[in-house]
Amino acid sequence: MRVLALLDGTLADPESPVVRVDDLGLLRGDGVFETVLVVDGRPRELAAHLDRLVASAAMLELPAPDRAAFDRAVGAVLDAWAGGRELVMRLVHTRGVEGGDGTPTGFVLGSEINPATLRHRADGIAAVTLERGFDEGLARRAPWLLLGAKSLSYAVNMAALREAERRGAADVLFTTSDGLVLEGPTSTVIAASDGILRTTPTALGILPGTTQAALFRAAERAGWVTKVESLRVADLRAADGVFLASSIRRITRVHTLDGEPLTDSAALHAELTALYESEY
Ligand code: PLP
Structure with missing residues (x-):
């Protein structure tokens, strides 16, 4: 089970491409991320994770992540999740496409937890x-x-x-x-x-x-x-x-x-x- 939400709060198909091949997050690892645990529909330490996302972005001199947009996307993933009681939620924020207008790429992906963990x-x-x-x-x-x-x-x-x-x-x-x-x-x-x-x-x-x-x-x-x-x-x-x-x-x-x-x-x-x- 996986649920993908974009920063406008809409859901997208996690099996279909949503990131361009010239995204600098993909080409150079030029971006930041957070991994958040959700238990029974409640993300743990979400504010602290968002604070760290913002701090990491500042260190990379990226545009500041839009916290309200990430909150919206997190909410969309939680609303759509129909898997187990725990999930891992990845928040991703990249520098966007090479030669673009500087708009960052962002999304939130919810997935099941790896059984080895x-x-x-x-x-x-x-x-x-x-x-x-x-x-x-x-x-x-x-x-x-x-x-x-x-x-x-x-x-x-x-x-x-x-x-x-x-x-x-x-x-x-x-x-x-x-x-x-x-x-x-x-x-x-x-x-x-x-x-x-x-x-x-x-x-x-x-x-x-x-x-x-x-x-x-x-x-x-x-x-x-x-x-x-x-x-x-x-x-x-x-x-x-x-x-x-x-x-x-x-x-x-x-x-x-x-x-x-x-x-x-x-x-x-x-x-x-x-x-x-x-x-x-
Ligand atoms: N250190 C590194 C390098 C990490 O990647 C992580 C989390 O993935 C942590 C520490 C632990 O951070 P947290 O407890 O916020 O998940």
């Missing part, structure tokens, strides 16, 4: 650390590299996931060349130890995660301490639990890192998942 949510995953090839100061020194923008140029992220698969794992934790933990190709890394939840600062050049933010809000209310500070791989090995968080996978536990088992965090995972769910 649901399995990983329940069972946890093995992950590997892979070097991302930059040091912790690069995001600040070189803003043109767009570190921390959710651009459509995800080929590197997808290649890293294939490398993980070659190494017998399901996911990746990127590290800086100076050994700090960054993020997953499509997730935020969270470590839990002694009542403290930790995640990496976005200043290192990673995305601000909406799922991590929601979990930290709920955890703080429940008495957890939350910290945003640099983490090393050794910190993950010493932690009570390591988790990858993102809209669609929610909170997924990492049970094995680089082939070595981590501390069993099944009970902690249940606790953090319940906290995250209490936000909705």
Whole structure:
């Protein structure tokens, strides 16, 4: 089941082409996107996702996404959805056609969630650390590299996931060349130890995660301490639990890192998942 809505709120056939071959989003990955979880007809963290879409677009110096139009298209997808109780909604905003008048291309596509993601949510995953090839100061020194923008140029992220698969794992934790933990190709890394939840600062050049933010809000209310500070791989090995968080996978536990088992965090995972769910 898939539902496609254009920004004027009309539905289109997801099996038929709607994007031109000279769209710069297609030719160069020159655009931004968001992936939003919908449960029982309610999108989670939609305002935060739209804020991040706007922020990413500003980093790419794209025209600002029309929030009202995206809201309308999201509503059209929700109204037409007749699939399962959860869906993944992709919001896409590109620079538009090459040599055109600068009008961005935008659409919202609702689809079923990949069954592997649901399995990983329940069972946890093995992950590997892979070097991302930059040091912790690069995001600040070189803003043109767009570190921390959710651009459509995800080929590197997808290649890293294939490398993980070659190494017998399901996911990746990127590290800086100076050994700090960054993020997953499509997730935020969270470590839990002694009542403290930790995640990496976005200043290192990673995305601000909406799922991590929601979990930290709920955890703080429940008495957890939350910290945003640099983490090393050794910190993950010493932690009570390591988790990858993102809209669609929610909170997924990492049970094995680089082939070595981590501390069993099944009970902690249940606790953090319940906290995250209490936000909705
Ligand atoms: N980091 C990257 C690179 C991502 O692609 C994503 C989501 O896809 C995240 C982090 C997690 O963000 P969110 O929790 O808002 O889905």
